[in-house]
Amino acid sequence: MIPARRERRREWLALVPALLVLLVLFIYPLYGILSRSVYKGGGYTLDAYRQVFRVPVYLTVMALTFRTAAVVTLLCLALGYPLAYVLARVRPRLARLLLIVVVLPFFTSLIVRTYAWMVLLGRNGLVNQWLVALGLADKPLPLLYNQAGVLIGMTYILLPFMVLTLFSVMRGIDPALVRAAHSLGASRFQAFRRVFLPLSLPGIAAGALLVFILSLGFFITPALMGGPSDVMIAMLIEREVEITLNWSFASALAVILLALTLAGFALYSRVAGFERLFEGRG
């Protein structure tokens, strides 16, 4: 089948521009980072990597990054699951409208949204004014330039990713299954726990991994809304590049972050592949 093969070769041609862009703007710089992380002063060395694992402060930053990502993931799940559940159960027209509301924040820049939160959460911001006015707090709460600020900001920004992932899985759950559970005597809670929740697990796993991976590399929000001690890996890299000018060390950190993220993605694609498990319904 020579014509078919030629056809396929032509299809490959369509990829050339994209591959060129990737090569010049992504692969080549990546190679630069990799080589810089192991090349210093005219020779190859793993000093930069050794430093990351030897100096406690860097391990602390990594632990904090992971912890922040984990807490943000849990918060997104806690807020996103009920929202996605409602989206999946309402009439399609209403669901479409609500989905637009969910993705609406994507239409504004991340920085603008982060600054908006800073205005809201500041000492004399709207949130504190309300809290004091409603008597929920005696004096303004510290919601900005600390861990709370980082968590609020990141959760807000990553929530749509969780909701959309959960929604796509939940929408695929046949409503007849929940009805069948009721007809067999299951209460609302039993039908949810024994039927809906297990069937939505692939969505939970995929959504959680996605949010977790995205959290690992967050920079702007923690940099603007966090305090001096809320340093995440991405901020550390920026500091090494801009202030310390230790590019080889910054490169080593970047490579570690990339490796962790890739490992997360590998896990993600395996978990997301789980969904196929449930598709074979007759």
Add this chain to the structure above:
Amino acid sequence: MSPGAEVRLEGLSKSYGPVVAVRDVSVTIGPGSFFTLLGPSGSGKTTTLMMIAGFVHPTRGEIFVDGRPVAGLPPQKRDLGMVFQSYAVFPHLTVFENIAFPLRVRQVAAAELRRRVGEALELVRLQGYDRRLPRQLSGGEQQRVALARALVFRPRVPLMDEPLGALDKKLRAHMQLELKHLQRQLHVTVVYVTHDQEEALTMSDRVAVMRGGGLEQVGAPAELYEAPANRFVADFLGESNFLDGTVVGPASGSRYRVRTAGGLELQGVGAAPLAAGQAVTAAIRPEKLAPAEAPPAEGNVAKGVVEELIYAGDATRYRVTLGPDGTVSMRIPNRLGTRPYAIGEPVTLGWDPAETRLFPRDVP
């Protein structure tokens, strides 16, 4: 297992805004009987079933199960059990856990649960399948899991919404027999929904024919087939030839003499009292017509010409044109020595007035 309950529907109605889906349905379903709601799509049969199940709230009317009103109860408190057209087998649970589901939510003890699931597996002949997942099963096997699951908790009234609709013809016929057999064995009351008139006739003790949200006729299959109450039922169940005419006058009993538009003199049984001069439609089943070698002294006779014949294995179907009265269909079983008629051959048809139904006809 526990015998079935009596289900009574009283003035059951459902409207969606201005659209009436079910209109004033009243019927009593005897305990332990196989009851079928039959009708074309949009006739309200599924909505009626969903109201019995509790997934749809009636706009008016009440549902009694063994005399107890249940219209206000949620589905899980009605203890009815339901088999869906899409099977709705839980894809994440094994066959065993699917069937165990109703027992688990009722907190049945482990030993008792194992025993009853085992019994149910045996009932639907799926022993040895307990550890499989639904996606490893064929459609018929999944349907049997759904069936076992709906029966394992011994509901008083299993409800079934076109449960065999997705199966191929042969498997469907096999499952029909199995279902009927199961229902007899368990003495449960089954409320069954189908649009397949053959399925309704073969399985049911009683059938309710629905159209446009209302009941057209309720009765045993033979009653509906032999004595349909109106033209819709005569047409929907099986096949009928229709001849339009006018009542000439009464004959003996509930019989009337009719003259067709084409000038044929017939006698038939009125589905309702008729008056002379009233416009009627006469309905005759194709298998009730037979060629009369010598014109019978009594009974209806019509002369025609064979226009078309279709050989169908067990029988031959003839299209016979009666001139101005149009064309009728005649079905003759193929027996050894049955003489086939040729196209264009004149034939005299004879049939019994008792097998001719007369329905009042609205004149436009």
